[in-house]
Amino acid sequence: MGRRDVGILHPGSMGAQVAAQAVAAGATLRWLPQGRSEATRERAGDIGLRPVADLRELAGACEILLSVCPPAAALDVAAQVADAGFRGVYVDANAVGPERMAEITDVFAGGAVTVVDGGITGPPPREPGRTRLYLCGDDAAVARVRDLFEGTALTPFVLPGPVGRASALKLAFAAYNKISYALAAQACALADGHGVLDELVDLAGHLLPDTPLGTPEHLATAGARAWRWEPEMREIAGACRAAGVSAAFAEAAAATFGRWEAHKDDQAVTAGELIADLGRGTSSGTSPGRKGLPSR
Template sequence: MIHADVGIVHPGSMGARVAAQAVAAGATVWWLPQERSVATRERAAELGLRPAGSMAELTAECAVVLSVCPPAAALDVARQVAATGFDGIYVDANAVSPRRTEQIAEVVGSNGATLADGGITGPPPREAGTTRLYLSGDDAAMETVRTLFDGTLLTPVVLAGPAGRASALKLAFAAYNKISYALAAQACALADDHGVLDDLRDLAAHLLPGTPLAGPRQLASAGPRAWRWEPEMREIAEAWRASGLPGSFADAAAETFERWEAHKDDRTVTSERLIADLRGRGPGETT
C-alpha cells in the first residue's frame, strides 16, 4: 500500500477514475471542488477524494500533483499550480503535443517541480487490462508515479527517454483512433447525400466490421466526446507539423468535431443527428 498525499486537477470522468486508482493503492487524494458541478462533487465524495480549500492548500499537502484536464486547459492548469510555489512531481497526463509538454515543463520547473510526462490510453479505468498510463521524463519522478499506480486498474508503462515521448505516443494513437470517427462520419454524410447510407453501412459491415463506419452506435459515441476531441486534434496538427508532416488531417477532424460540440456529454445523440449536423440540416432532410 502507498501512503502518500496526491492532488488531482481536475477530476472529470477520466480524472476521477484515475484518482480512484490512487485511492485504492492507499494514497490520500486531494481535489478542488470550487466551481465544479454537483455531479462532480458527488462523484468525488463517492470515490473518497478529499476537498482542498484552494490550489495553495492542495499543493502544500501533496508531493505529487496529477493534471487530467482538456488539452486546451493543460498549460493554464500548470500555471495555476506553479503560482503556488509547488516543487514536487507534476504529472501532466493530458493529450498535448511534445512542444506543449516542453512549455509545461518550463512553467512547473520555475519553482523546482519535476515534470513527469504522461499519456493515458483507453477508457476510464474500471477493469484490468483496458487502460494504460505511459510515462517519460525524469527517472526518479517516473518511478514514483509508477509505484503509485502499480497493481491498480491503471497500468503504468515507463518509456525510456526524455519528457515528450509519452505525449507523442498518446497523440500518435489518438490520431489514428479518433480521426477514424471523423472520417467515418464524412463518408456517411456523403452516402446520405446520395441516398446510399444504408448500403454503405451494409458494405462496411461486410468488409470492415467493428469500425465506426459499420456501426451507427459506435459512430454516435463520438458525439458526447467531441468537445474534448476537437482541441486534441489541434494538438495533433501541431505535433505533426513540428515533425515535418502535413497537419490537414487533424485540422479537418477538428472542424468535424467542432460541429458536434452542442452534444457534450449527451449519451442519447444518434449517428443520424451527427451526420445531419455535418450536412447542416435536420435528420432525414433532403436537398
C-alpha cells in the same frame, strides 16, 4: 503519515477513474471542488476523494499532482499550480503535444517541481488490460508515479528518455483512433447525401463490424466527447507540423468535431444527428441527414 497526499486536477470522467485507481492502491487523493459541476462533485464523493478549500492548500498538502484536464486548459492549469507554490512531482497526463509539454515544463523552471510527462491511452480505467499510462522524464519521479498505479486497472509503462515522448505516443495513437470517427461520419454524410446510407451501414457492418463506420451506436459516442477531441486534434496538428508531417487530417478532424460542439456531454445524441450536422450548411444542397440509423 508515511507519505504525503496525491492531488488530482480535475476529476472529470477520465480523471475520476484515474484517481480511483490510486485510491484503490492505497493513496489518499485530494481535489479542489471550487468551480466544479455537481456531476464532478458526485464522482469525487463516490470514489472517496478528499476536498480542499483552495489550490494553495492542495499544493501544500500533496507531493504528487496529477493534471487530467481538457488539453486546451493544460498550460493554464500548470501556471496556476506554479503560482500556488507547489513543490513536488507534477504529472501532466493531458492530450498535449511535445511542444506544449515543453511549455508546461518551462512554467516550473527554476522551482522545486519535477515534471513527468504522462500519456493515457484507452478508456477510463475500470478493468485491467485496457488502459495504459505511459510515463517519461526524470527517472526517480517517473518511478514514484509508476509505483502509485502498479497493480491497478491503469497499467503504467515507462518510456526511457526526456519529457515529450509519452505525449508524442499518446497523440500518434489518438490520431488514428479518433480521426477514424471523423472519417466514418464523413463517409456516412456522403452516403446520406446520395441516398445510400442504409446500404453503407449494412456493407460496413458486414466488412468492418468493429469500427465506427460499421457500428452506428459506436459512432454516436463521439458526439458527447467532441468538445474535448477538437482541441486534441489541434495538438495533433501541431505535433505533425513539428515532425515535418502534413497536419491536414488532424485539421479536418478538428473541423468535424467542432460541428458537434452543441452535443457536449449529451449521452443521448444519435449517429443520425451527428451525420445530419455534417450535411447542414453545405453548398451542394445535400440531404440534411436523418434522425436515426439502423442498429446492428
